[in-house]
Amino acid sequence: MTxxxxxxxxxxxxxxxxxxxxxxxxxxxxxxxPLSENAMARWTASCVACSLLASVAxxxxxxxxxxxxxxxxxxxxxxIPEEHFHFHLKFVFDRLSVPFLILTLILCGTTSAxxxxxxxxxxGYGRFFLAFAVFLFGMVVATLAGAIETLFLGWELVGLSxxxxxxxxxxxxxxxxxxxxxxxxxxxxxxxxxxxxxxxHHATGTGDFTGMMGTGPWPEGRAAVTSGQALGAGLLLLVxxxxxxxxxxxxxxxxxxMEGPTPSSAVFYGALSVHLGTYLLLRVSPIxxxxxxxxxxxxxxxLATAAFASITGRVQADVKGALAFASLTQVGIITAEIGLGxxxxxxxxxxxxxxxxxxxxxxxxxxxxxxxxxxxxxxxxLDDADDAPGRWLTERRxxxxxxxxxxxxxxxxxxxxxxxxxxxxxxxxxxxxERRWTDWLAGAASRESDRRAASxxxxxxx
Amino acid sequence: xAEFRFxxxxxxxxxxxxxxxxxxxxxxxxxxxxRSLGASxxxxxxxxxxxxxFVLLGAVxxxxxxxxxxxxxxxxxLALDPLSAPKLPLVALxxxxxxxATLRAKAREFSFARxxxxxxxxxxxxxxxxxWAVAALLAIGTIPPFLELSKAxxxxxxxxxxxxxxxxxxxxxxxxxxxxxxxxxxxxxxxMALALAMLVRxxxxxxHCWMTDLFEHATFGTALxxxxxxxxxxxxxxxxxxxxxSWILQAVSMASLATAVYTAGMALVQREARRFxxxxxxxxASLVLVGLExxxxxxxxxxxxxxxxxxxxxxxxxxxxxxxxxxxxxxxLSDFSGLYRHVPMLAALFLITGLASVGFPGxxxxxxxxxxxxxxVQSSPVVGAIVVIVAALNGLAVIHAYxxxxxxxPHASSIELxxxxxxxxxxxxxxxxxxxxxLYPQPGVESRYHAAVALSRSRRSHARSPVDPAHGxxxxxxxxxxxxxxxxxxxxx
Numbered sequence: 015m016t017x018x019x020x021x022x023x024x025x026x027x028x029x030x031x032x033x034x035x036x037x038x039x040x041x042x043x044x045x046x047x048p049l050s051e052n053a054m055a056r057w058t059a060s061c062v063a064c065s066l067l068a069s070v071a072x073x074x075x076x077x078x079x080x081x082x083x084x085x086x087x088x089x090x091x092x093x094i095p096e097e098h099f100h101f102h103l104k105f106v107f108d109r110l111s112v113p114f115l116i117l118t119l120i121l122c123g124t125t126s127a128x129x130x131x132x133x134x135x136x137x138g139y140g141r142f143f144l145a146f147a148v149f150l151f152g153m154v155v156a157t158l159a160g161a162i163e164t165l166f167l168g169w170e171l172v173g174l175s176x177x178x179x180x181x182x183x184x185x186x187x188x189x190x191x192x193x194x195x196x197x198x199x200x201x202x203x204x205x206x207x208x209x210x211x212x213x214x215h216h217a218t219g220t221g222d223f224t225g226m227m228g229t230g231p232w233p234e235g236r237a238a239v240t241s242g243q244a245l246g247a248g249l250l251l252l253v254x255x256x257x258x259x260x261x262x263x264x265x266x267x268x269x270x271x272m273e274g275p276t277p278s279s280a281v282f283y284g285a286l287s288v289h290l291g292t293y294l295l296l297r298v299s300p301i302x303x304x305x306x307x308x309x310x311x312x313x314x315x316x317l318a319t320a321a322f323a324s325i326t327g328r329v330q331a332d333v334k335g336a337l338a339f340a341s342l343t344q345v346g347i348i349t350a351e352i353g354l355g356x357x358x359x360x361x362x363x364x365x366x367x368x369x370x371x372x373x374x375x376x377x378x379x380x381x382x383x384x385x386x387x388x389x390x391x392x393x394x395x396l397d398d399a400d401d402a403p404g405r406w407l408t409e410r411r412x413x414x415x416x417x418x419x420x421x422x423x424x425x426x427x428x429x430x431x432x433x434x435x436x437x438x439x440x441x442x443x444x445x446x447x448e449r450r451w452t453d454w455l456a457g458a459a460s461r462e463s464d465r466r467a468a469s470x471x472x473x474x475x476x
Numbered sequence: 477x478a479e480f481r482f483x484x485x486x487x488x489x490x491x492x493x494x495x496x497x498x499x500x501x502x503x504x505x506x507x508x509x510x511r512s513l514g515a516s517x518x519x520x521x522x523x524x525x526x527x528x529x530f531v532l533l534g535a536v537x538x539x540x541x542x543x544x545x546x547x548x549x550x551x552x553x554l555a556l557d558p559l560s561a562p563k564l565p566l567v568a569l570x571x572x573x574x575x576x577a578t579l580r581a582k583a584r585e586f587s588f589a590r591x592x593x594x595x596x597x598x599x600x601x602x603x604x605x606x607x608w609a610v611a612a613l614l615a616i617g618t619i620p621p622f623l624e625l626s627k628a629x630x631x632x633x634x635x636x637x638x639x640x641x642x643x644x645x646x647x648x649x650x651x652x653x654x655x656x657x658x659x660x661x662x663x664x665x666x667x668m669a670l671a672l673a674m675l676v677r678x679x680x681x682x683x684h685c686w687m688t689d690l691f692e693h694a695t696f697g698t699a700l701x702x703x704x705x706x707x708x709x710x711x712x713x714x715x716x717x718x719x720x721x722s723w724i725l726q727a728v729s730m731a732s733l734a735t736a737v738y739t740a741g742m743a744l745v746q747r748e749a750r751r752f753x754x755x756x757x758x759x760x761a762s763l764v765l766v767g768l769e770x771x772x773x774x775x776x777x778x779x780x781x782x783x784x785x786x787x788x789x790x791x792x793x794x795x796x797x798x799x800x801x802x803x804x805x806x807x808x809l810s811d812f813s814g815l816y817r818h819v820p821m822l823a824a825l826f827l828i829t830g831l832a833s834v835g836f837p838g839x840x841x842x843x844x845x846x847x848x849x850x851x852x853v854q855s856s857p858v859v860g861a862i863v864v865i866v867a868a869l870n871g872l873a874v875i876h877a878y879x880x881x882x883x884x885x886p887h888a889s890s891i892e893l894x895x896x897x898x899x900x901x902x903x904x905x906x907x908x909x910x911x912x913x914x915l916y917p918q919p920g921v922e923s924r925y926h927a928a929v930a931l932s933r934s935r936r937s938h939a940r941s942p943v944d945p946a947h948g949x950x951x952x953x954x955x956x957x958x959x960x961x962x963x964x965x966x967x968x969x
């Protein structure tokens with residue numbers, strides 16, 4: 015077997031294992047024969063291990079052969095040659111994707127092992143692992159994507175699984191509303207991504223990253239677009255990344271996402287999902303390099319997010335909320351690093367941060383217990399943390415910053431007030447107009463559905 | 477024109493007609509249900525055979541042998557071409573699965589005989605290319621829902637006003653088209669009347685209220701079957717697209733685009749599931765029309781893909797919603813109904829079919845939507861952006877409805893709510909098609925692209941001015957490439 019054939023076999027193995035996991039759990043669910051808890055855990059562990067071993071083998075082979083770029087072509091998913099339309103299924107192993115892939119698989123493996131015990135006998139155990147399989151497959155596809163359309167495919171799967179897992183405890187109103195909010199932000203992000211993909215496709219004639227970024231393995235490629243095209247597509251990609259990574263103005267979903275079970279919070283919002291936006295920016299970094307304006311916008315967005323999240327994180331009353339904003343601070347800094355033209359440092363930053371945050375989030379449920387144990391051991395309360403950065407601020411400024419942090423910048427409320435509310439108001443007016451029109455045409459009350467009594471407004475709607 | 481090996485088209489229509497009569501004579505709803513399942517199953521078999529035969533013949537167009545109408549009219553009335561070939565089995569499948577998923581408890585409200593009659597009319601419509609016959613069949617197709625509304629004693633004025641407008645415009649357009657001497661140069665008034673008729677039938681705003689009204693008053697099954705195959709879109713393709721000047725197409729496109737946005741927004745503020753479904757459907761039907769008018773082969777091919785995928789996925793979505801409704805009556809979206817614990821599988825199918833309708837990756841609508849966006853961006857970047865926004869809004873609406881129906885405190889019920897085998901079978905078949913078509917989209921994409929090119933050729937053959945150098949040479953000889961066809965259209969406009 016040649017080295018190339020070995021690369022292809024291993025590459026297929028990396029992608030196929032999560033796909034098989036999804037088929038196994040999803041197929042069993044649709045056939046009304048759900049797997050037992052142990053079977054699901056075994057399937058998950060085996061598939062993650064298989065994918066991880068194959069990716070480590072690829073890394074070893076790459077180091078051994080000195081390859082920096084290994085494409086695995088699976089052909090066109092759909093194509094119309096006459097129109098130069100093709101949906102290319104191509105996966106790429108390079109210096110960006112391989113570390114991120116190994117990180118993904120290690121953290122997913124750890125979290126699934128944790129979840130197996132954490133969610134034992136929970137009625138939603140199967141639902142969690144099904145959404146987890148969707149997430150794992152989406153992450154692997156997005157990480158290895160060699161074409162922007164393939165990346166979009168993985169991106170959407172990650173978004174759906176995230177929203178469903180935030181709403182995991184779906185018998186309560188609040189998690190469901192939060193899941194819905196997250197889905198809304200993700201849809202904005204997806205729309206921006208899809209538009210960027212189409213713009214790039216039209217500018218370069220291909221969705222393939224090799225074609226888009228010119229020759230040379232990551233991070234040395236040069237984008238095959240003009241500066242203006244780079245600015246247009248890059249801004250759309252920045253919006254997409256901001257939505258996915260919770261940057262300003264979309265940060266509101268991140269603390270809401272902590273409503274999900276701890277394992278999903280760890281893997282989604284502490285470790286992987288929250289970094290997917292920055293991963294996208296790293297993948298299309300040659301485009302960022304073409305436009306100084308885009309670079310400045312990326313740095314500004316990153317720094318603003320980091321500063322804001324740092325202030326807000328300090329006044330959170332719950333541990334998961336504080337960790338969410340701590341994550342966001344780091345993600346903002348990573349974004350600024352990317353905007354400054356750094357490539358390896360943000361990648362290392364992502365890996366280190368993801369590992370630390372997963373550990374913190376998985377430890378969060380038992381933290382209070384540990385604190386009590388510690389205080390019992392030392393015989394008194396622990397000292398409060400020293401608020402060194404705040405000492406040089408006046409009392410008034412500190413109060414204002416506290417208020418800003420406490421209300422989370424009120425940007426979430428502003429989105430509700432200035433975007434959602436006018437939208438709903440306008441369409442409710444249209445609905446009333448339609449009712450009047452059909453009532454007039456019918457000569458009587460025309461809506462049978464009005465007889466279905468609506469219950470009181472719920473949750474945040476109230 | 478090639479001939480089928482067997483008169484599949486006539487047979488499928490005939491089976492439905494005979495089945496409708498036989499069904500009407502049934503003494504109990506249970507017998508009627510069994511008979512209708514047999515008849516619609518046979519019709520589905522015939523349409524599948526017709527499609528297979530058409531593919532094996534490799535012809536551009538094929539008709540039945542021993543056609544009665546060929547002797548009377550000089551040409552066979554029923555024929556298949558690349559555009560209609562997959563639509564016929566789709567229509568038959570939609571009817572069969574809807575009949576299958578109709579529970580015994582609902583069999584008294586939902587008339588199987590009427591459903592078979594409507595299927596016969598619709599199959600004939602989709603197998604017909606002759607303008608006057610298409611117009612006539614589309615007009616006749618408005619009768620079954622009217623009969624249901626009348627029989628059930630429901631308000632029908634909104635429906636009658638719109639149906640009357642539709643039939644009047646159709647009659648006017650068809651009459652002007654027939655009286656025009658030169659078939660290649662139809663009067664603009666005729667095209668305008670036909671275009672307006674198709675806007676009414678497709679529910680383009682402000683002519684969409686009949687559809688919400690139908691969903692309010694008719695049974696869910698009847699309303700679903702009347703709209704899901706999108707006969708208005710078919711009418712637009714047969715009666716408007718080949719003849720219409722560019723400005724009419726642009727006007728239709730703009731109206732459809734505005735409707736797509738408007739109905740996507742309306743779907744988000746609905747507080748009742750049927751109305752929500754209706755607006756979601758309207759948004760998709762409008763997107764299909766937008767794609768058809770992009771006048772680029774990839775946009776048209778995307779619209780044709782979306783047409784099939786939306787019909788499939790929205791039928792599945794509608795059927796799951798109908799299953800929910802049959803368990804708890806009209807479904808309110810103002811509250812969380814908490815049905816997940818009772819029907820987890822129905823929840824999963826609802827999610828899959830709903831996401832498929834908005835072109836989620838891995839489902840049948842994904843590639844179609846990508847192609848549509850691609851074609852729309854070629855036509856105008858703003859249109860492309862709006863199409864993407866509409867898709868995003870529809871995605872929001874689907875998840876919103878999912879959460880409202882299936883999450884929340886578990887629904888208290890004293891009766892068994894589990895999904896029945898017949899319901900499960902029908903929705904699972906659709907889900908299999910949705911996922912299968914999503915994972916292996918190439919045959920569908922290829923076939924729809926050929927249909928789009930054939931449409932372009934048909935449009936070109938009706939060109940008024942002979943400015944195209946290739947006009948005479950290419951017509952009827954071989955399929956031109958899409959790019960050539962579109963260049964010709966653009967050159968003319």
